[in-house]
Amino acid sequence: MNRDVLIWCLGAVAVIAVAAVVALVARNRALGARRRQFETESAQRLAEAESRLSAALSDLQKFRAEQDDALRDAERTAEESTKAVLKGAVRFLQSLAAEQTTLLDGIQRKHGGHAVLSDLLDVNHATAQMARKAQGIAVMCGAPLSRRSQPASVFDVVRNAQGQIRNFNRVQIMQQSGIALKASAVSPVALAVAELLDNAASFSQHDAPIEVTFQRVQKNLCIVIDDAGVGMNDEDRQKATVLLSGNAAPRLSQLGAQPKFGLPVVGLIARQYGFKVDVTGVSRYGGVRAVVLLPEELWTMEETPQAPAQEAPVRRIRHIPTREDEPESRTVHGLPKRGERQSPTASVTDTGSSTGGNTRPFKKARGVGGLAAIQRGTMSGRAAEAPSSEGTEDA
Amino acid sequence: MSDGTDEELELTSxxxxxxxxxxxxxxxxxxxYEHTALVMAHDSGSSAATRALSPEARKVMDLIADGFLSVAEVSxxxxxxxxxVRILLAQLEEDGLILVRKPIPRVERAERELLSAVLDGLRTKFGA
Incomplete structure (x- = not known):
């Protein structure tokens, strides 16, 4: 009896347990299904959200790119319009400086005997420095340089550059003859050397010398500028090399209130006219050695035509017999003796007339011949009458 | 204006x-170095110093190499x-490369007292 009750009880428990298990499983399945459904739903939403996000991102990028473009455009336009304004202004400056230099030279030659000359020379020096700045600004804004139409010896080109810096008498230039720069290279090389000389002068003591020498290396002509300054560190050298390459010219707006455009100017004209500039060397004084390397297209070995119209009259007029030719032209005491002139001592012909037609020099020569005849007459008269007061030939 | 800006300026100085x-x-x-002063190259001027001269100074040296020439003529x-030229000559004289002969000062040239003494002498002798 007890066993039946027990069995029944057990049976009931088992049924309950089974029912509970079934119920649990059923619930579990339902939960799982709901979870899966939820998961797929959320994944879908995530994907949607992601796609919207990426769309928004790409939109943003597009906007950014457009904005950058607009900014760049605006900057470029601003730069170009600044350059255009400067270009117009600097041309005015260049022509004024050129005019003033020509005027000053004329005044200096006209009043060459006057004490005001030394002041005029100072004014000329100031003008030359102003002209260099104008040329530099012209280069920075893409305007053409004022040019020269005549080839010139490299020595004179460097002397021209020398005149464009403040303490120009610190510059010592090695003599060099027989090398001429072509006309097209004269202005750019003068400006580049002037800027390098200015750098050399600014970064060394105010009384330290700056040496310019010339070297021919294979087919190139090098203008070497040595200063006795403090030199440059590696960072400065790298910056300078980048600027001198002419590839990374700073924008005008980047130059700031105290613009230093020496090296950028040098880099730009070097690239424009096809020569190289290097400042990474060390000078013999421990300062910077700047080298301007001119390829053979820019120079020739020809002697520059040194204004033959000016040379000729001097040579023709002043033939002075040398002591070897005529030993009797000196007295026994070795003093020079006056003698008959070999050719009429013309007054110096001015440059203008000597280049002129054939008629004027002839007329002039006739007038001079008359004077010379008087002189000859006086001389022969004296010689005939009295023994020479300046010593006899056989004494 | 725009076509004029790219035209190159020519420097004539x-x-x-x-x-x-x-x-x-x-x-x-x-x-x-008055304009009538005479200058001549110094014979013993060292060739090294002459070689270091600027082309213009060398031209002056060439001109006065063989005899005295006035400053005005050199100019x-x-x-x-x-x-x-006077500045160049000052430098050349400082370097000991030239001889300078100053013109006779005006006061020395016209010694009125001496001249009138001579005139007086002549008058007394020839009774003019």
Missing amino acids: PLVPLFVITNGRGLPSDHE GHTHLPLGI
């Missing part, structure tokens, strides 16, 4: 300005202003 030729040296005082032949 001399390439080497006068103040570079004098190397910034000032004018000598007025009574030195004329070199086509340099008188003042520039």
